[in-house]
Amino acid sequence: MRPFLPTVAEQLFRDIQKTYQETSQIPDDLLIALKFVFGSCALQALDLVDQRSVTCLSSPSGRKAFQVMGGAGRLYTCFLSCHYCPCPAFAYTVLRRNEGLLCKHILAAYLCQAMGVTQQEGATDQQMSMLLSGTAAV
Numbered sequence: 001m002r003p004f005l006p007t008v009a010e011q012l013f014r015d016i017q018k019t020y021q022e023t024s025q026i027p028d029d030l031l032i033a034l035k036f037v038f039g040s041c042a043l044q045a046l047d048l049v050d051q052r053s054v055t056c057l058s059s060p061s062g063r064k065a066f067q068v069m070g071g072a073g074r075l076y077t078c079f080l081s082c083h084y085c086p087c088p089a090f091a092y093t094v095l096r097r098n099e100g101l102l103c104k105h106i107l108a109a110y111l112c113q114a115m116g117v118t119q120q121e122g123a124t125d126q127q128m129s130m131l132l133s134g135t136a137a138v
Contacts, residue, residue: 045107059128068105
């Protein structure tokens with residue numbers, strides 16, 4: 001499911017999914033765990049979830065990409081399969097300084113999936129290829 005995340009993070013997403021399906025809420029203990037595991041980006045990611053800023057693009061061949069509207073209005077195309085986001089925070093905090101597991105955009109995509117609130121859109125294979133190559137936005 002999430003091959004590059006630590007087991008504790010995977011279990012946290014499973015717990016959020018189960019609890020949210022039953023209660024339509026994330027209890028305080030899981031919110032505290034999110035903050036503990038993911039640090040300061042957890043609150044920002046939850047804000048993106050509340051704003052319904054995450055859209056999953058799916059192609060007929062099964063490729064998926066997530067487009068996340070950032071807080072400043074910029075659209076980021078994230079790839080969960082390889083944990084990549086083009087935002088500056090991902091490049092600096094996650095890749096360069098190794099101080100976090102994910103940026104807020106990728107975390108928001110994971111949370112939306114766990115909560116079942118991801119907006120869904122279709123894309124042709126050609127559109128997805130262009131998106132993957134960085135030559136176009138869908």
